[in-house]
Amino acid sequence: MVKKTEKSGGTILHALKNLIDSFVDSLSFEKGYSSNTGRAYLHDLNEFVSFIVENSISDEKKKTDAISFLIDEVDGLAIRKYLGALHKKNNKTTIVRKLSAIRSFFKYLVKRDIITDNPADTVLSPKQDKPIPVYLPVDNMFHLIDSIKTDTLLGLRNCAIVETLYSCGLRVSELEGLNLSDVDFSRCLIRVTGKGNRE
Structure with a gap:
């Protein structure tokens, strides 16, 4: 359910990336995160929304506003599909980090009263492999x-x-x-x- 809308003014991807920019700025100003952390969040989230837009069900959906697009297209299943695609080139630690970025982004949108629910809350983190301890003979x-x-x-x-x-x-x-x-x-x-x- 949309609480407020934001017209894209350009492409839907551009509008989504503007939302991500606002979120990343908040990490620095409100939480004191380093610029390196901000860049990591920015990269992970831009990669995520690019995947969602490219794999959205309908081209017509891409013409709507950014918030409506997120509500209609991003649910637990869509996030799991994205994580599934990541398995081909990423280890579990990287996937967990990217999922954490997605959770934080949607938590930010909920906190700002932009959306009502966090779709990432229904997605379980993959279990990470425990490294074998290194020991001296x-x-x-x-x-x-x-x-x-x-x-x-x-x-x-x-x-x-x-x-x-x-x-x-x-x-x-x-x-x-x-x-x-x-x-x-x-x-x-x-x-x-x-x-x-x-x-």
Whole structure:
């Protein structure tokens, strides 16, 4: 449902890109986003509306105003078709980023009372592949530990840090969060608080 209209004055694509320009400007002025972030949003959204216009159902639709075009042509299915086309040349991380830009753009239009609903809200983000952790082979790890000089307190500390990280599989942030009270010397245990305050 259209709340207010905006005549294109030129092509429908030009009118849509004017809306995108207004959105990108708001990212800088209202949210303090960097110019690099703004350019990324601009590129992703211009690519999106170009796809929608090129693949719209009717040439007659392209002659209407920009807002009516968005309402009539852009729904969850249209966005999913666009994401499907992206799969041919883009990885999942890039697709998730582009979908995020689309969501933010329509959220901006809803907030400005230009449209009533965000069609991207019905589109699920593709699950991203978890990268395989990179780790040092055992021989390399022993070589690293052996290279630490332990004849000083600083050296002993560094050796303890490296051995604890490796043997316990800790994140650096988890190691940084350790306090002396977390070490049970009598039982040779360390209490570690991980993500979600889990021990």
